[in-house]
Amino acid sequence: MALYSEKVMDHFRNPRNVGVIEDADGVGEVGNAKCGDIMKMYLKIENDIIEDVKFETFGCGSAIASSSMATEMIKGKPVAEAMKLTNKAVAEALDGLPDYKMHCSVLAEEAIKSALEDYEKKRAEKTDAQ
Amino acid sequence: MIYADNAATTRISDAALNTFITLSRDTYGNASSLYTVGQRAKEALEQARADIASVIHAEPREILFTSGGSEADNQAIRSAAVLGLSKGKKHIISSAFEHHAVLHTLNKLEKEGFSVTLLPVHEDGLVRPEELEDAIREDTCLVTIMYANNEIGTIQPIRELGAVCRKHGVIFHTDAVQAIGHIPVDVEADNIDMLSASAHKFHGPKGVGFLYAKKGIRLTNLIEGGAQERGKRAGTENIPGIAAMATALKEAIASLSERAEYVAARRDRLIAGLSAIPHSALNGDATKRLPSNVNFCFEGIEGESLLLLLDDRGIMASSGSACTSGSLDPSHVLLAIGRVHDVAHGSLRLSLGDDITDDEVDYIIKNVSEVVTYLRGFSPIWRDLTAGKKPFIL
Numbered sequence: 160m161a162l163y164s165e166k167v168m169d170h171f172r173n174p175r176n177v178g179v180i181e182d183a184d185g186v187g188e189v190g191n192a193k194c195g196d197i198m199k200m201y202l203k204i205e206n207d208i209i210e211d212v213k214f215e216t217f218g219c220g221s222a223i224a225s226s227s228m229a230t231e232m233i234k235g236k237p238v239a240e241a242m243k244l245t246n247k248a249v250a251e252a253l254d255g256l257p258d259y260k261m262h263c264s265v266l267a268e269e270a271i272k273s274a275l276e277d278y279e280k281k282r283a284e285k286t287d288a289q
Numbered sequence: 290m291i292y293a294d295n296a297a298t299t300r301i302s303d304a305a306l307n308t309f310i311t312l313s314r315d316t317y318g319n320a321s322s323l324y325t326v327g328q329r330a331k332e333a334l335e336q337a338r339a340d341i342a343s344v345i346h347a348e349p350r351e352i353l354f355t356s357g358g359s360e361a362d363n364q365a366i367r368s369a370a371v372l373g374l375s376k377g378k379k380h381i382i383s384s385a386f387e388h389h390a391v392l393h394t395l396n397k398l399e400k401e402g403f404s405v406t407l408l409p410v411h412e413d414g415l416v417r418p419e420e421l422e423d424a425i426r427e428d429t430c431l432v433t434i435m436y437a438n439n440e441i442g443t444i445q446p447i448r449e450l451g452a453v454c455r456k457h458g459v460i461f462h463t464d465a466v467q468a469i470g471h472i473p474v475d476v477e478a479d480n481i482d483m484l485s486a487s488a489h490k491f492h493g494p495k496g497v498g499f500l501y502a503k504k505g506i507r508l509t510n511l512i513e514g515g516a517q518e519r520g521k522r523a524g525t526e527n528i529p530g531i532a533a534m535a536t537a538l539k540e541a542i543a544s545l546s547e548r549a550e551y552v553a554a555r556r557d558r559l560i561a562g563l564s565a566i567p568h569s570a571l572n573g574d575a576t577k578r579l580p581s582n583v584n585f586c587f588e589g590i591e592g593e594s595l596l597l598l599l600d601d602r603g604i605m606a607s608s609g610s611a612c613t614s615g616s617l618d619p620s621h622v623l624l625a626i627g628r629v630h631d632v633a634h635g636s637l638r639l640s641l642g643d644d645i646t647d648d649e650v651d652y653i654i655k656n657v658s659e660v661v662t663y664l665r666g667f668s669p670i671w672r673d674l675t676a677g678k679k680p681f682i683l
């Protein structure tokens with residue numbers, strides 16, 4: 160289908176980093192079933208580096224591809240750098256998304272940020288407890 | 290490759306294509322001209338009109354050729370509204386799951402001061418004649434309810450609905466775009482005053498259709514210009530298209546009952562196979578539906594990704610998910626029969642071709658099952674459902 164770029168179709172057909180991390184350091188979930196897209200991201204972070212990342216997505220082709228691309232873009236990166244990930248960067252890395260599908264890349268950015276915020280929160284709680 | 294999207298459009302039949310080519314090449318005259326090739330074209334036009342009229346039990350002069358189903362719907366509704374207005378009647382009744390060609394025309398009329406009642410469609414995908422009768426008012430000028438639904442394929446009790454309209458003296462229009470050529474349609478027996486049809490849904494060419502309007506119902510033009518179509522639809526007639534439509538319709542009618550029986554048996558095999566997928570549900574009544582239509586919701590997945598993966602496996606289908614409609618809401622048809630958003634996004638429509646085989650049906654069942662399982666495998670909704678964090682809907 161010419162609806163999507165080859166890159167989108169590749170990430171849709173062979174999504175990278177699919178799954179869950181049971182003892183994740185940060186988990187983020189965004190979107191809702193009503194609109195037809197939910198993304199959930201799991202992060203494993205050591206020494207401020209994203210050692211591992213996994214995702215689960217309920218959504219269309221571009222939602223799955225955006226999740227997959229976003230996880231690739233932050234894997235192995237420092238937390239501060241991952242925080243700077245933008246939806247535009249995700250869409251560009253996918254060689255573009257149709258206009259009405261840009262919200263999928265926004266969800267991917269938000270899911271990563273939500274997981275990073277969860278990580279920061281948990282870390283703050285841990286430090287408080289000590 | 291299995292083309293299972295015949296409700297979207299069909300492949301033109303060889304006979305219809307032949308008619309189209311012959312008329313385009315040899316009988317290219319303008320039907321308004323006096324010389325022989327023009328008169329031949331005129332004869333072909335009137336032959337097509339007579340053939341189509343006889344198929345639905347109408348008179349030739351009651352058939353108006355249009356550019357397709359959308360135009361026929363627009364003209365039928367506009368015409369009835371103009372007639373209503375002349376008698377001070379400004380109320381129209383329709384149903385919640387009509388095609389947008391009907392619903393958007395009604396929206397426009399509402400802005401022009403008409404009031405519109407949309408009858409509820411029950412979970413079985415059917416409207417109730419009693420509810421129609423209750424909704425009819427002194428000022429009702431039109432009832433427009435589709436013969437068969439384009440997404441879930443349910444066949445409405447048209448004869449009964451028409452009888453209610455006759456009893457109350459209200460014009461009854463039906464969008465029969467999905468029905469004609471697939472199930473028997475008879476405007477007389479079915480109490481129909483106006484009917485819309487489109488050639489590309491029954492193996493005719495695209496961009497041509499017709500409107501049946503019972504004699505005595507004055508039509509209002511959508512297109513002004515020349516005197517074609519008794520002055521009710523201007524423009525040089527698309528004679529190759531019209532004649533090819535007649536060829537396709539005659540062909541479809543000649544084999545209708547055997548075809549319907551054959552395809553319905555494959556449909557039921559497909560429904561039985563897909564029902565085995567856990568947390569799935571057939572949309573619409575299992576028997577009061579078009580022979581070719583299968584429509585399911587699968588909980589926990591989204592329709593577009595399902596379609597893309599089925600396309601990779603050579604199966605062409607459609608979905609009512611928001612992502613495939615390009616809007617935020619899933620199909621209004623699925624919402625109308627009471628499916629909530631969450632499951633409406635996970636819908637799949639398979640509209641089978643006449644030549645579908647058992648092997649192909651089994652291939653579809655196997656692949657839909659595999660793809661649904663695969664997508665559920667990384668769906669956060671499915672995880673929550675199976676972990677008991679959220680109750681299953683289906």
Ligand SMILES: Cc1ncc(COP(=O)(O)O)c(C=O)c1O
Nearest residue numbers: 357358359388390439464466487
């Ligand atoms: C029920 C129904 N009405 C109207 C139409 C519009 O027909 P056409 O594409 O010929 O304008 C369609 C086809 O999409 C349809 O399924």
